[in-house]
Amino acid sequence: MADRKTARGAPIKTPVGEQDGIDFSIIELFFFAYRDFTSDPDEILADYGFGRAHHRVLHFVNRRPGLTVAELLDVLKITKQSLARVLKQLIDTDHIVQLPGPRDRRQRELYPTEKGRALALALARPQSRRIHTALGDSGLGNRASIELFLKAMVNPELRAQIDILPANPTQKRSGDDHGEH
Amino acid sequence: MADRKTARGAPIKTPVGEQDGIDFSIIELFFFAYRDFTSDPDEILADYGFGRAHHRVLHFVNRRPGLTVAELLDVLKITKQSLARVLKQLIDTDHIVQLPGPRDRRQRELYPTEKGRALALALARPQSRRIHTALGDSGLGNRASIELFLKAMVNPELRAQIDILPANPTQKRSGDDHGEH
DNA sequence: AAAATACGTCAATAATGCTGACATATTTTT
DNA sequence: AAAAATATGTCAGCATTATTGACGTATTTT
Structure with missing residues (x-):
């Protein structure tokens, strides 16, 4: 065991x-599906000098306007610090605006502008087309099977996040103030 | 249009x-499914000081031993330079070994060691369990629908890569020397 | 009045990707 | 045999996206 090179394990040749x-x-x-799924918006984002992080923020702000x-x-x-930069850029480029929370003025509610809405839709369009084609091909x-499968892949304790989003067929929304009335 | 702040677009409040x-x-x-899907191996990798890049290399070297x-x-x-760092680390830690290509000695065939094989399996195990559970739940x-859908999500010109991998039910391998003899 | 909360920001660091350039060994072409 | 192409490795620098820790400010709760 003196020489490191001779201590190397033997190659395994069976897959x-x-x-x-x-x-x-x-x-x-x-892995392959997700890689290609994200490649469509990546190309569009590059024109704006944005990355995947911007896409995610833009997406969820458009899906849940008023999100804090x-x-x-x-x-x-x-983390807060990771979000800070991309959010600042999206605000500076007028894709997102902040409004002080009505009940708690410490909070910043995030809303898309028209520009931000348009970009979010432009990014989602090729992804949706890909999904539609794949559903057709297969x-x-x-559709129902795929949705159930994907949802079951998510950690159970995090599925609540999905149910908050609008227009998910697995649940009905009872009101917009998703509230503890 | 003198003041930037007043030029801000109006907030859109509908999702x-x-x-x-x-x-x-x-x-x-x-998005959610992939995020959680990768979180299992991420935790294991952290113990080794490895990241997702190491995982992917380890995975494919185990799936196709002898890969150049x-x-x-x-x-x-x-890119080559991106691969270099992680591959070097995997070789230095005795998870992967290189052998000169038998026909073309410029090439380096990559093989897992026993250690590398064990780690690859350890990383895949929780992912496989998650998939199995999700298939059960849904x-x-x-299974066939899910496979067809995921495959259809991949860019058509890249599906060939998938078919090269062993034991995919959509095709039969004709020989191990994937050769143009 | 004090403590907790929501957010913003500064500074430093890490992982993973990129481009460009160049070296070396080996194979192919001329 | 010489020249060109190929496969790989490596160096240097840079960008993006993430991290942690610390601190400031406004606001709400206790």
């Missing part, structure tokens, strides 16, 4: 596979 | 939704 009891097919498919900073952090699971009527 | 003709449900589900550097770059769609017999 891992499903026989190891692991679902490699879907693991890989998920704390709520956004909770959805994105990033046989119609799979 | 975007499916009525805009865009499949926001699945877009979001895909160029082939790996093509699968991962990153009703058995969806």
Whole structure:
């Protein structure tokens, strides 16, 4: 064990596979699918000097206008400092505006501008088209299965975040003040 | 238009939704699902001082032992310089070994060691468990639909990469020397 | 009045990607 | 045999997106 080079493990030449009891097919498919899924908006974002982080912020602010900073952090699971830069850029470029919270004026409610709405839609369009095509290709009527599967892939304790978003077919919204009335 | 602050666009208070003709449900589900899907291995990797990049390299080297550097770059769609760092670390920590290509000695064939194989399996295990649970939760017999959907989400010209990988049910491998003999 | 909260910001650091340039070994072409 | 192309490695610098820690300010709660 003196020489490091001779201590190297021997090469394994057999591929891992499903026989190891692991679902490699879907693991890989998920990787490739997500990679290409994000590539469409990435190209558009590059024209604005934005990145994926901007996309995510823009998306959720458009989906839940009036979102506070704390709520956004909770959805994105990033830190305040990470959010700060991209949010500032989106505000400076007039894609997002902040309004003081009506009940608690410490809070900043985030709203898209018309410009921000337009960009969010432009980014979502190719993704939606890809999904639509994939649903078609893989046989119609799979939509419900796909939704159930994807939702089941999310950590159970985080599925609440999904249910807050509008127009999800798995639940009905009872009111806009998502409230503890 | 002298003052910038007054030139700000007005806040839009209505959420975007499916009525805009865009499949926001699945877009979001895909984001959340992928986020949590990668969180399991991320925790394990942190113990080794590795990141997601190491995971991907380790994964594909285990799936296709003997892969050359160029082939790996093509699968991962990153640059040589980006790969260099993580690959070097994986070699230094004895997870991967390099052998000169038998036909072309300029090439470096990449193989996992026993240690590398073990880590790859440890990383894949929670992901596979999550998939298995999700398939169960969303009703058995969806597996084929899910695979078709995910595959259809991948850019058509890149689906060839998937078919190269072992034990994919959509094709049969004709030989191990993937060769133009 | 004091404490807690929501947010903003400054500074430093890390992981992962990028481009460009150049070196070395090896194979292919001329 | 010489020249060109190829596969890989490496150096240097840079961008993006994330991290942690610390501190300031406005506001609300205790």
